[in-house]
Amino acid sequence: MRLVSRSLVDAARSPSPWDFGNEILYELCRKHPFHRDIPTVIAKIWLIGRSYAAAIERRKKKDVENDAFYVDVVAPAVIKSKIDTWIEKVSQHEPTNSRTLDLIVSTHAEVTSLFNRISGLGKRSLASKYLHFHRPNHFYIYDTRAIEGMRKLSPLVGRASSRGNVGDNEYRKFAEKCARLQASIKRDLGISLNPRQIDKLLLAVCETEP
Numbered sequence: 673m674r675l676v677s678r679s680l681v682d683a684a685r686s687p688s689p690w691d692f693g694n695e696i697l698y699e700l701c702r703k704h705p706f707h708r709d710i711p712t713v714i715a716k717i718w719l720i721g722r723s724y725a726a727a728i729e730r731r732k733k734k735d736v737e738n739d740a741f742y743v744d745v746v747a748p749a750v751i752k753s754k755i756d757t758w759i760e761k762v763s764q765h766e767p768t769n770s771r772t773l774d775l776i777v778s779t780h781a782e783v784t785s786l787f788n789r790i791s792g793l794g795k796r797s798l799a800s801k802y803l804h805f806h807r808p809n810h811f812y813i814y815d816t817r818a819i820e821g822m823r824k825l826s827p828l829v830g831r832a833s834s835r836g837n838v839g840d841n842e843y844r845k846f847a848e849k850c851a852r853l854q855a856s857i858k859r860d861l862g863i864s865l866n867p868r869q870i871d872k873l874l875l876a877v878c879e880t881e882p
Contacts, residue, residue, distance in 0.1 A: 676856070676873070677798055677830045681863055684873040695869070697723065701805045707755050714777040717802065719777055723787060724801045726815075732792030740771050758782050766809045770852075776810050777839035777847055779803065784840050796843055812850040813871040821874030822849050829853050 697720055697762035704712045721727040728746055729738045736744065758779045765772040780799050787795035800814035812818075822829065829852045850870050858864050863871065 676853075676860075676877075678861060680873060680876055681857055681861055681865065683876060684869040685863070688872065693723070695829055697805050699806060700874060705756075705759075705806060707750050707753070710743060710747040710751070712752045714742045715725060715804075717746060718742060720802050720805055721798055724798075725797035725817075726795070726801055728787060728791055728795065728798060730791070730793065734814070741866060746790055750786065753786050755783060755786065759803070762807055762810050769853075773847060774853055777844045779839075780811065780843050780847075781839035782845070787874050802809070809866055810865045810869060812847050814846050817873060817878045818874040819846065821876070821878035822846065822853075824877050824880070825849075825853065825874075828856060 683789065700716060700755045707713050710845070717728055721729075728740055728830050731741070745764060762775055764788070765775060766836070767776070780796075783803055784796050784799040797815045800811060803811040803843060804813050804831065829849040838844055849865070854865055854872075858863055
């Protein structure tokens with residue numbers, strides 16, 4: 673039996689009750705793509721993180737209350753970073769080739785490291801979601817449900833390569849498999865899915881019986 677059926681793919685492409693809320697976040701990042709002022713940075717990190725259960729205020733050392741943490745720690749650190757340069761480099765390349773995938777993975781690692789320095793905790797999932805809303809055709813959404821869905825598709829996508837020197841290794845392996853899944857669906861069904869649709873597909877697979 674086909675691991676990814678036409679009905680699953682069609683469902684991933686169909687409207688969802690969550691589309692309106694997600695579009696608000698996409699629009700926020702389209703209208704305010706840069707990280708130059710404290711209110712904009714707070715709005716984006718706060719709303720994306722809270723909406724996707726990956727809030728940056730979940731941190732190792734809670735020595736200040738959350739409002740001050742965003743204003744005095746989070747926003748200044750992000751503004752001081754090179755996040756706009758990292759995102760712009762990715763934007764200059766088409767998302768569907770192996771060289772771009774390496775750049776996507778290394779950019780995700782930079783943002784994960786930035787969020788880790790801010791919070792003291794691993795923020796792999798938040799980094800993937802934050803970058804996705806800025807460049808939705810490039811970055812795959814990483815979280816535990818997507819990983820479980822991908823695990824169920826392992827006979828289709830296979831094992832990731834053993835290259836451990838490109839970005840965060842866990843996200844690299846996940847992104848490689850997402851790219852293979854996109855290619856497989858394109859080859860077998862003639863349908864191109866974007867990263868948001870891949871996420872919807874993985875969530876649906878996750879919810880199926882083993």
